[in-house]
Amino acid sequence: MVANHESEAASAAAPGAGATVDPMRLASRWRSPAEWEFAAAELDAEPLPSELNTVNSSGLFAVVSTDKLSVKYLGSHLHGHDVGxxxxxxxxxxxxxxxxxxMGVKNAGYKGQTSIGFTSGSFKMRRQPGWESNSCGYHGDDGYLYRGQxxxxxxxxxxxxxxxIGAGINYLSQEFFFTKNGSLVGAFPKDIKGPLYPTVAVHSQGEELTVNFGKEPFCFDIEGYILEEKMRQQSMTDKLKLEENISHVIVRSYLLHYGYQDTLxxxxxxxATDPPGSRQNGHREPPEMYGLSHRKLLRQLIMSGDIDSTFKRLEEWYPQVIKDEKSVICFLLHSQRFIEYIRAEQLEDAVTYARAKLASFLTHKAFEGLLKESVALLAYEKPxxxxxxxxxxCPQREFVADAVNAAVLSTNPAMKDPESCLYSCLERLLRQLTVCSFExxxxxxxxxxxFLLHKEVRNCERSHRS
Incomplete structure (x- = not known):
């Protein structure tokens, strides 16, 4: 990640006086594919149950399939502890x-004492789930629920x-639930702490079970169940009263923040309304109105790849933004100018520009990642x-445009909070939502x-593809 290398004096500058902003904290900041892959792997890093543990078990059963997803009872079923x-x-x-x-009941056997549930890691492996503390189980011979006794x-x-028969944990409502042949049987409060293992048991001669951890389609519509649960949670949120026209204010502030003047x-x-928020906090106009037409043009120039004109406009309108030639804003603009030469297949110009403008950033380790990848474009016949x-x-141009936009906003004397330069009201709400969901x-x-925005975006992309 690129850090801010403005001087300490600039870092202490008051907001509105060209206060230092760290564009690498922007939502659109530059990331390499390796970073994105690592982030995606972290989201999906939690290991999933995939087979039955035939090592830590009672031993009163036989695995009758090579994939370790089927068991058959081998005990004598004379006592309560003769459980497989x-x-x-x-x-x-x-x-x-x-x-x-x-689990599928392939054969109910002599007594039909099959069961399904969840047990802790210290569970006694000769007892039915639900017969010991820190466990629960739904039993086939009587249809009873057992909860730790x-x-x-x-x-x-x-x-x-x-x-x-299915067993699940609803973390939204903090409940266990069981199903039979695709229908919900019932749910009850989850009062067991710590890691819980999906568990099945056989207890009489001839009983045989198969287990499905998700490799095959479920009999129960679990996706529909999850959607229904999320909608139920959403309905509770929808009952909360919000300020009138709040969504209009949020959308409008986003467009203002990023300089989308025409869309605004x-x-x-x-x-067809009087712009809300124009009289907020006693101000005649919100701070985001600052330099709107300038920021609109700067964004358009960067998105079209015209970095030379961007420098000229900044020098004319906001010279303090590029005063420090070693600042992160100057680095981003110079690296983008180099990238534009590559895009136009002007390789000699790209090399000359890199020697003249990018070489001075080689000693800044914070710029090393983007700098190396930018220069590496020269090595490819088809970059x-x-x-x-x-x-x-375009996302790379958008990131540079957002960085320049934040830097310009930081020169606004009315901008009291440096964070306001980096994030719109909508983005701050999303960040708050993330923090609250983790809490x-x-x-x-x-x-x-x-709530993780990147995960939600990925899920939306998957649903659109399907």
Whole structure:
């Protein structure tokens, strides 16, 4: 990540006097594909149960499939501890809205004492799930629910050969739930702490089960269930009363912040209202109105690749932004000018420019990542098709435009908060939403889904592709 290398005096400057901003904190900041892949891997890093753990088990069963997803009872079923119980190879993942798995009763056997549920890592592996503390189980022979004690309670229908039974954890509502043949049986409060393992058990001669951890389609519509649960949570949020026209204010402030003047004018015309927020806090106009026409033109110049004109306009309108030739803004503009030479296939000009303008940044380790990847474009016959070809795409220009926009906003005497230069009201709300969702997850012992904008965007892209 590129750090800010303005002088300490500039760092201490008051907002509105050309205060230092760190554009590498922008939402659109430059990232290499390796960074994005690492971020995506972190989102999906939580390991999932994939098979049954035949090592840490009661031993009173036989694995009857090579994929370790099927078991058959081998014990004598004479006593309560003659249970063939087996856990998944990993505990249920917790950083999600819901976890769910299913078992198929291939054969109910002599007594039909199959069961499904969740157990802790220290669970006694000779007992049915739900018969010991820190466990719960739904049992087929009586349809009872067992929650940490030998005595059960009426819960749902019995199940037998041919039935598919599911067990899940709803982290949104902090509940366990069970299903039968694709229908929800019931739910109850999740009062067990710590990692929990998906667990199945057989307890009489001939009983045989198969387990599905998600490799095959579930009998129960788990995606529909999750969507319904999220909508239920959303309905609770929708009941909250918000200030009138607040969404209009948020959208308008976003357009103002980033200098989209033409879109802003169209937005105001479409709404046919007196621009809200123009009288906020006693000001005649919001601080984001500052330099709007200038910021609009600067964005247009950068997005069209005209960096030379961008420098000229900044020198004319906001010389303090590029006064320090070693600043991060100057570096971003110079690196973008170099990239534009590559885009235009003017390689000799690119080399000359790099020697004249980029060489001075070689000693700044904070600029090393982007600088190396930019210069590396010279090594490819077809840079746009290379692994760093993303630097030639519009998002890179957009990042530079956002950085310049933030720097210009920082010169506004009415801008009291330096953070306001970096983020629009909408972005600050999204950041607050992220923090609050992680706080809620921490309150629930680090269990449950959390809002991550990049994850939501990826999910939307997947749904559109499907």
């Amino acid at each position: 119980v087996v856990q998944a190879d990993r505990p249920a993942p917790t950083r999600r809205a819901v976890y769910y798995f299913e 030998g005595k059960g309670e009426p819960f749902g229908p019995k199940f037998t050969s041919g039935d598919t 004018n169209s937005f105001d015309m479409a709404n 746009a098709e290379s692994c760093i070809g993303y630097l030639l795409d 809620r997850r921490a309150f629930n012992n680090d269990q449950g889904d959390a």
